[in-house]
Amino acid sequence: QQKVQQSPESLIVPEGGMASLNCTSSDRNVDYFWWYRQHSGKSPKMLMSIFSNGEKEEGRFTVHLNKASLHTSLHIRDSQPSDSALYLCAASRNTGNYKYVFGAGTRLKVIA
Amino acid sequence: EAAVTQSPRNKVTVTGGNVTLSCRQTNSHNYMYWYRQDTGHGLRLIHYSYGAGNLQIGDVPDGYKATRTTQEDFFLLLELASPSQTSLYFCASRGNQDTQYFGPGTRLLVL
Numbered sequence: 001q002q003k004v005q006q007s008p009e010s011l012i013v014p015e016g017g018m019a020s021l022n023c024t025s026s027d028r029n030v031d032y033f034w035w036y037r038q039h040s041g042k043s044p045k046m047l048m049s050i051f052s053n054g055e056k057e058e059g060r061f062t063v064h065l066n067k068a069s070l071h072t073s074l075h076i077r078d079s080q081p082s083d084s085a086l087y088l089c090a091a092s093r094n095t096g097n098y099k100y101v102f103g104a105g106t107r108l109k110v111i112a
Numbered sequence: 113e114a115a116v117t118q119s120p121r122n123k124v125t126v127t128g129g130n131v132t133l134s135c136r137q138t139n140s141h142n143y144m145y146w147y148r149q150d151t152g153h154g155l156r157l158i159h160y161s162y163g164a165g166n167l168q169i170g171d172v173p174d175g176y177k178a179t180r181t182t183q184e185d186f187f188l189l190l191e192l193a194s195p196s197q198t199s200l201y202f203c204a205s206r207g208n209q210d211t212q213y214f215g216p217g218t219r220l221l222v223l
Contacts, residue, residue: 006154032210043202043214044155088154090212098143098162098206101171102155 003027004091006103013110019076021106023089024069031094033065033072038086038105047087048074079110115139118203118215125193126223133188133218135203141213143206144186146170146178148199149217155202161186193222 003026013019023033032051036044050056050065050072057063062075070091076083089103116137125131137144142162147155157170159178167178175197177189190197198221204212 004154034210034212036212043216044212045214046211049209049211090155092210097168098210099157099160099168099170100145100212101157102147104152104154 004089004101004103006087006089006106008106009104010107011109013079013108015079015081015110015112017079017110019079019083019108019110021074021076021087021089021108022071023073023091023103024071025091025101026070027091027093027101028070029093029095030070030091031067032092033063034090034100035063035072035074036088036090036102038088040085044088076108079108081110081112084108084110116203116205116213116215118201118218120218121216122219122221124221124223127194129190129193129222131190131193131220133190133201133203133220135186135188135215136184137186137203137205137213138184139205139207139213140183141205141207142183144180145204145206145212146176146186146188147202147204148172148197149202150199158188158201190220193220195222198222 035047038044145160146158161180203215
């Protein structure tokens with residue numbers, strides 16, 4: 001059964017700082033990755049997706065993907081207290097069965 | 113944004129009890145999913161479906177049944193609930209570019 005490992009489990013960064021979150025899949029057939037953000041007491045919401053090698057930037061958020069190592073990372077610059085949340089990484093194969101595997105998440109706390 | 117609703121939002125039952133969790137999406141998405149969320153495990157896929165009458169087995173299906181009655185409605189059934197099924201349950205539907213849209217969740221406590 002494929003697994004998605006996320007690190008660190010928790011992270012504290014100062015307001016205005018950079019947060020870096022990591023995610024690796026154990027399944028060599030994984031093609032696609034997503035990052036979801038879940039605020040306390042809320043449901044997960046998709047933050048960013050990445051399907052190709054390289055980097056993708058949206059505002060303060062940057063995602064990297066290295067398909068050879070099945071590793072993706074999410075970087076949040078100028079972190080804000082509102083970024084405090086559980087960040088979930090999800091992966092899927094390109095087989096058309098649209099099944100997703102989630103990691104356990106990284107809990108980010110941004111302190112003022 | 114896609115709308116996914118779940119009911120009930122909270123449920124308490126006893127061991128051996130019968131529970132049905134409901135999910136409805138109003139965006140005509142084909143794929144719908146049931147997950148459970150537990151601390152330290154993230155979201156784990158129970159069952160999913162790509163249309164009315166279809167059911168696909170997820171990664172943690174034991175003790176759960178599911179049924180997709182229409183394009184909009186997906187139900188999760190626990191016929192003999194056990195304390196290990198105490199969890200937060202999320203339903204989701206798959207939209208454009210494989211984005212999943214989650215419902216608000218149902219918190220289930222099995223005593």
